[in-house]
Amino acid sequence: MARLAEVSTATVSRVLSGGKPVSPEVTERVRAAANDVGYRPNPAAQTLLRGSSRTVGVVVPDLGNPYFAEILKGLAAEAAAEKHHTLVAGTEEDPEQEYRSAIELARWVDGLLLCAPRMSTPRLREVAEAARRLVLINRVLRHHAVGSVVVDYHLGVRALCEHLAALGHKRIAYLQGPTAAWSDQQRQRGFRSPEASGLTIIRVPCGSTLADGREAVEEALTYKPTAIICFNDHVAVGVLSRLRELGLSVPHDLSVAGIDNAPMSAHTDPGLTTYAVSTVEVGRQAWSRFAPKPSTATTHIRGELITRASTAPPPHKSPRG
């Protein structure tokens, strides 16, 4: 390639990287030759030399979950716009695999993004040491050079509670997320003030998927709540579907609310009341956190209450009364 254009390899490099002084005539000759052979510099060699791969890594519990898929989308788009690649790893919700993927990717990438990591704090700290830059979604870690993007779920839960209380609800079931999910604890915080105001919150173990929601419904009903708040919209869709099977009408017999405003939540029947969070925005913010000196360690993302048809005043008697 260099000899095809009859120049040194250094000149080729100068032309292709740009910004270096090269005569127009030579520039042309090199461009032509490169084009001819379809020459592109070896990225591994470039990486080795410059000490940066222009790559960010993303580790998510479940690549199939639209919530994380959209965060990934937001991040990948931002990264691509600044000529960076994106490495991904799904962890199948397994903290062990999450840790291994993170440690492994850390060595490759300029910046690492961990979405809702479930691993222990000491391990997280290990990852922080291994990574050049680390950003966390929906978790925080006291450590220099680790940034976070967290959704203020406690505000969302509180808003949902206030909305339901205003409608007249007094007994609300909360379908909990995965144990050890930091973001579930965030949500739980949001119940403090409503509980202090006299609202009864019944916590029901659940999870984060549609199937989890379906399965948790019957237990939740044994507590005779007039409304159900779900860990996320996925769960809520599962709940809606199961309630329909059980012959209960939403919102007539029971109100249901989700969190996240998943793409489909506007199109369920009835439409789902939820706390809307822009996942793509989360991804974007995560990217901006890779910048050298962010002013604060944690970016808070605030959502907004979206009321749709799935919430209404409670029936006069308890459902199935």
Place this chain on the structure above:
Amino acid sequence: MARLAEVSTATVSRVLSGGKPVSPEVTERVRAAANDVGYRPNPAAQTLLRGSSRTVGVVVPDLGNPYFAEILKGLAAEAAAEKHHTLVAGTEEDPEQEYRSAIELARWVDGLLLCAPRMSTPRLREVAEAARRLVLINRVLRHHAVGSVVVDYHLGVRALCEHLAALGHKRIAYLQGPTAAWSDQQRQRGFRSPEASGLTIIRVPCGSTLADGREAVEEALTYKPTAIICFNDHVAVGVLSRLRELGLSVPHDLSVAGIDNAPMSAHTDPGLTTYAVSTVEVGRQAWSRFAPKPSTATTHIRGELITRASTAPPPHKSPRG
């Protein structure tokens, strides 16, 4: 690190790669030192030397689309199981960006997977030349060393048609996918035999998203079909939602069917009749196509008809008659 264990770098390498003759005593010393310092070899250097990055690339039109997200999930899981990393790029449905991403990634990765590529055949061929291995999803290319995994959508469409015909439908609207989508042409092929048998198919321009589905409904209705087949389940959910707004009842006034069996399709109201395709399986097959010498160039994936409540016999009069 090497001097910490008082050995040469060559010995360190031998211990860490394994399989080379090293005395147990030295092995132990190196292991300890590596563990101490948290040493991990520089992947760029390894890549440069061995000429392989142990990485596969995936290019998808939309990372936020669950269909592609799940293919990515399937592939990433398989890749990780064999110690490979996964690079992703979303193209925002833009053929130009798709081409650039593909060419760019090709240089990095050992194998490249293009999902439903929209780029022109000549460009696709260029990518094929640039990539070490290339696999296509839902598109084929006559080229040595290019494999494909295609879903037999024509079978799906035919099955859907036969199902609807058996219910008594005679006029069916088809909401088309994105122009230039190879997989839409596949679907169109599926109408040949039903049309020959006397079924009327009305093609309505649409797209691949929920919003596209919503918007296409009114035009579709002007043709007074008794059933609508949608490019995919996303579109179908949009259609369902819009029909509800218009006060039309599914399946009483109109039958609706989708393609793909998206996760939510079992939980819409009414449940969606669809042609089910295992996306994760597609991802897995794609990975297996990266093997050195696959026996055939194209893997066909066959789905199955799933009938749910969204399809039923047509009303006696045309809807809104």
Place this chain on the structure above:
DNA sequence: TTGAAAGCGCTAACAC
């Protein structure tokens, strides 16, 4: 069994 040295492909530093 171990060490020394070459070289993977590239770019920055230094000549000219």
Place this chain on the structure above:
DNA sequence: GTGTTAGCGCTTTCAA
């Protein structure tokens, strides 16, 4: 404005 050279961090000869 251009060529020559050193060296990024690793693994793999080749010697010892």
